[in-house]
Amino acid sequence: MSFINYSSREINCKIVYYGPGLCGKTTNLQYIYNKTSPDAKGKMISLATETERTLFFDFLPLSLGEIRGFKTRFHLYTVPGQVFYDASRKLILKGVDGVVFVADSQIERVEANLESVENLRTNLSEQGYDLDRIPYVVQYNKRDLPNAATVDELRKLLNPKAVPEFEATATTGVGVFDTLKAVAKLVLQELRKGADAGASPISSPPRRGPVT
Amino acid sequence: MVMYEAEYEQIKKVCDRLVREANSKVVFLVDKNGQLIASAGDVGHLDTTSLASLTAGNIAATGGIAKLINEKEFSQIFHEGERDNLHISIIGQRVILVVIFDQRSSLGLVRLRVRKASEELNTIFSSIAAKAEQPGASPFAEITDDDIDSLFSG
Numbered sequence: 057m058s059f060i061n062y063s064s065r066e067i068n069c070k071i072v073y074y075g076p077g078l079c080g081k082t083t084n085l086q087y088i089y090n091k092t093s094p095d096a097k098g099k100m101i102s103l104a105t106e107t108e109r110t111l112f113f114d115f116l117p118l119s120l121g122e123i124r125g126f127k128t129r130f131h132l133y134t135v136p137g138q139v140f141y142d143a144s145r146k147l148i149l150k151g152v153d154g155v156v157f158v159a160d161s162q163i164e165r166v167e168a169n170l171e172s173v174e175n176l177r178t179n180l181s182e183q184g185y186d187l188d189r190i191p192y193v194v195q196y197n198k199r200d201l202p203n204a205a206t207v208d209e210l211r212k213l214l215n216p217k218a219v220p221e222f223e224a225t226a227t228t229g230v231g232v233f234d235t236l237k238a239v240a241k242l243v244l245q246e247l248r249k250g251a252d253a254g255a256s257p258i259s260s261p262p263r264r265g266p267v268t
Numbered sequence: 269m270v271m272y273e274a275e276y277e278q279i280k281k282v283c284d285r286l287v288r289e290a291n292s293k294v295v296f297l298v299d300k301n302g303q304l305i306a307s308a309g310d311v312g313h314l315d316t317t318s319l320a321s322l323t324a325g326n327i328a329a330t331g332g333i334a335k336l337i338n339e340k341e342f343s344q345i346f347h348e349g350e351r352d353n354l355h356i357s358i359i360g361q362r363v364i365l366v367v368i369f370d371q372r373s374s375l376g377l378v379r380l381r382v383r384k385a386s387e388e389l390n391t392i393f394s395s396i397a398a399k400a401e402q403p404g405a406s407p408f409a410e411i412t413d414d415d416i417d418s419l420f421s422g
């Protein structure tokens with residue numbers, strides 16, 4: 057759930073990277089972290105095992121700039137992809153505004169991808185969200201590997217609703233920012249849609265920021 | 269959550285006072301999704317964004333454990349360090365209040381002051397929640413695709 061702060065003129069949104077173990081979620085955040093200027097990012101936090109598998113989450117705060125006088129901040133999280141960390145995944149999904157599903161393109165991982173999407177749908181619906189209605193994009197990662205399935209095959213299995221999709225190689229950064237931009241855009245568009253149902257400041261009307 | 273200027277001022281006042289009255293170093297408030305709401309005290313050197321996210325993760329994990337053992341959410345958590353101690357409490361099942369203090373204070377004093385501050389904060393957050401129920405204009409009702417695109421061009 058986005059957090060609009062009229063006092064500090066900020067809006068914070070939460071984006072979660074989901075997907076099977078080793079698909080490259082953490083690598084996405086690391087690439088974003090490395091390529092973002094210091095003033096636009098906070099510290100990246102990784103709660104990981106000794107073998108660098110995500111144990112609870114990775115966290116990366118980004119600020120994208122201003123819209124109508126409001127600083128827009130995105131909090132990026134990854135979930136732990138390993139099947140047995142399901143309880144943690146549910147916790148991370150709380151209050152989510154947008155989801156990136158990172159698929160592992162390798163043929164051997166087709167089933168793991170499918171299981172993970174199903175798991176995402178289930179865990180979201182436990183929180184009262186519908187995967188078909190929230191801001192959602194799909195990333196086919198590890199396109200550089202020789203055993204990658206074709207995008208057509210992956211699309212059929214993982215993206216039947218034709219949400220925005222991107223081919224990526226997270227290790228070199230191909231497709232990483234395109235994916236992020238797409239989900240951020242959907243989140244902001246959703247915010248606009250939901251704005252009518254939102255609240256109005258009663259005691260202190262918002263000062264209008266400069267119109268850009 | 270939507271935070272307005274008037275309520276923010278009230279919240280800030282309560283946090284500032286809690287720092288003083290509990291003899292603590294730092295007080296901060298975080299929503300359960302990990303967003304920082306307010307902070308007070310000696311926060312200049314602290315990474316409050318990271319603190320907020322980790323605190324929320326901590327509370328989420330502890331809450332998950334509570335559920336598994338059929339316990340209600342733990343409403344207070346205390347971590348003792350060599351120099352600094354951490355007192356975490358949940359206010360009205362909505363927000364997380366964190367107090368960092370050292371030997372100049374004590375757990376007893378912190379608990380006492382937190383209790384009073386919690387009641388006041390709870391009232392403020394109830395009014396924020398009530399306001400959120402009412403429909404109205406938001407600055408985001410009018411944003412255009414160009415506004416959104418301009419974020420990514422820079």
Ligand SMILES: Nc1nc2c(ncn2[C@@H]2O[C@H](COP(=O)(O)OP(=O)(O)OP(=O)(O)O)[C@@H](O)[C@H]2O)c(=O)[nH]1
Pocket residue numbers: 075076077078079080081082083084108109110111134135136137138197198199200201224225226227228
């Ligand atoms: N060849 C190739 N390797 C990749 C790519 N993306 C990630 N990897 C590698 O895959 C491994 C796992 O990546 P992570 O980012 O840790 O995977 P994860 O999804 O965070 O995994 P969990 O934390 O267990 O859920 C690492 O060795 C990465 O370097 C890619 O696009 N191509």
Ligand SMILES: [Mg+2]
Pocket residue numbers: 081082083109110134135136137
């Ligand atoms: Mg990971």
